[in-house]
Amino acid sequence: MNRVVITGLGAISSLGINVEEIFESLKEGRCGIGPLKFLNSERLSVQIGGQIHNYKPEKYFSKQETALYDKFTQFALIAAQQAISSCGIEITESNTSDVGVILGTAGGGLQTQDENYREVYELGKNRVHPLIVPKLMNNAAASHVSIKYNARGPCFTIASACSSSNHAMGQALNLIRKGDIKIAITGGSESMLCFGGIKAWEGLRIMSKESCRPFCSTRDGMVQGEGAAIFIFEELEHAKHRGATIFAEVAGFSMSSDAMDIVNPSKEGAARAITGALTDAKLNPEDINYINAHGTGTIANDKTECAAIWHTFKDHAKNIMISSTKSMHGHLIGGTGALELVSCILAINESIIPPTINYKQRDPDCDLDVVPNVARDHSVDFTLSNSFAFGGLNAVLALKKLA
Amino acid sequence: MARNVKKTIIKILAEQALLSPKDISENSSLDSMGIDSLGLVEIVFSIEEAFNITIPFNSNDPQNTSFDISSVESIVKAVEQIIDKSAKRNKV
The missing domain is CATH 3.40.47.10 (Thiolase/Chalcone synthase)
Known part of the structure; x- marks a missing residue:
């Protein structure tokens, strides 16, 4: 392959x-x-x-x-x-x-x-x-x-x-x-x-x-x-x-369907796509230290997405930086996964994690390191980019820094 | 009226072909102006809008129609006839 x-x-x-x-x-x-x-x-x-x-x-x-x-x-x-x-x-x-x-x-x-x-x-x-x-x-x-x-x-x-x-x-x-x-x-x-x-x-x-x-x-x-x-x-x-400049390897991809509800998200469906992307990229959960979240800012998505991350990564979830750049550029709907991959490429190439801005108060249902308000200097070797669509369609990409 | 119809049509063609109106003569063909089939339907639309008329034009077979598009002159003549007909209809 x-x-x-x-x-x-x-x-x-x-x-x-x-x-x-x-x-x-x-x-x-x-x-x-x-x-x-x-x-x-x-x-x-x-x-x-x-x-x-x-x-x-x-x-x-x-x-x-x-x-x-x-x-x-x-x-x-x-x-x-x-x-x-x-x-x-x-x-x-x-x-x-x-x-x-x-x-x-x-x-x-x-x-x-x-x-x-x-x-x-x-x-x-x-x-x-x-x-x-x-x-x-x-x-x-x-x-x-x-x-x-x-x-x-x-x-x-x-x-x-x-x-x-x-x-x-x-x-x-x-x-x-x-x-x-x-x-x-x-x-x-x-x-x-x-x-x-x-x-x-x-x-x-x-x-x-x-x-x-x-x-x-x-x-x-x-x-x-x-x-x-x-x-x-x-x-x-x-x-x-041809001696090209390489920004990252596209190491894995996975998709799943919730087969449940036309608008409400599912923890189980999201977790299956995240796990699938890790498997496809031959990564262990512990390898991941940054996730560009779907993070829409709705009550249901953010809570469910965090639950899916806890479910997949167990204790390692608290070591992962998770940001939603939608807080800055808004939700591009059908274009959103593409624009969010730009953030993943920034993280891999410049060791800067873009923040989740407008963050004011902790939510016990979203108790993860969401990189609040200020970008963070941190090197990233492996990252995931989550997209979870209406209709229960989940698609997750894994990127890898090429040594 | 005749003069206005011609002037307006040349202006529409010039805009579509990215030419100056003075580069378009009565004998110019759409081909010679570099207008393709998509450009032609845009021109038909613009002429209909400008004179508030309906042109019997079918993109499936542009040649087989009473609307003669072989040259600027033929287009002007065809448009004048349509304007004439609809004016008469309006009187009745």
């Missing part, structure tokens, strides 16, 4: 428009969550989110491209450009079939749907723009990345709510392990910050109106964010042969 490493990084979020900026924000424990600003946002009862303010598509794309790319595609293309230019791979006729594109998103072109439903329902228009369908489809981002970089291997999108990106990166890992491809452009993107997007979430009444405070006893819900993160996954020998 081939080994797989990460050789390229790209990201855009409310914490910065590239990986360097995002690393700085994570180290500073800066909060990217603030007032939401878009059409009709004044009618929302939830007025905060991790929005990329001052985002100007014309800085990145031509007018023709902007007409064809929904925001989730734009974010994916911006992150992919950074990842591809940083990895130094040239995609040519001779290797194009060895390059796949596997991305996650939950909402896909939700902004396009929102804008155009407004046109036909609210404004009563009967004529619609011709490019709505190719703009809104969930695979638009993956297809445009494939088109732009001439990547002709397997290309598809996974939509499994909050686990979409981890599921996507898990598939990329397995395709390279098996030898189907040598390189994968993988990760995810999301842009749900529009009136219809947030209004729908308000209905569930699990959103905070103040801030995202994972694991804190005062926590009162999740906060959404937007953006994308894209990585280059590459077969280890291929990367070594």
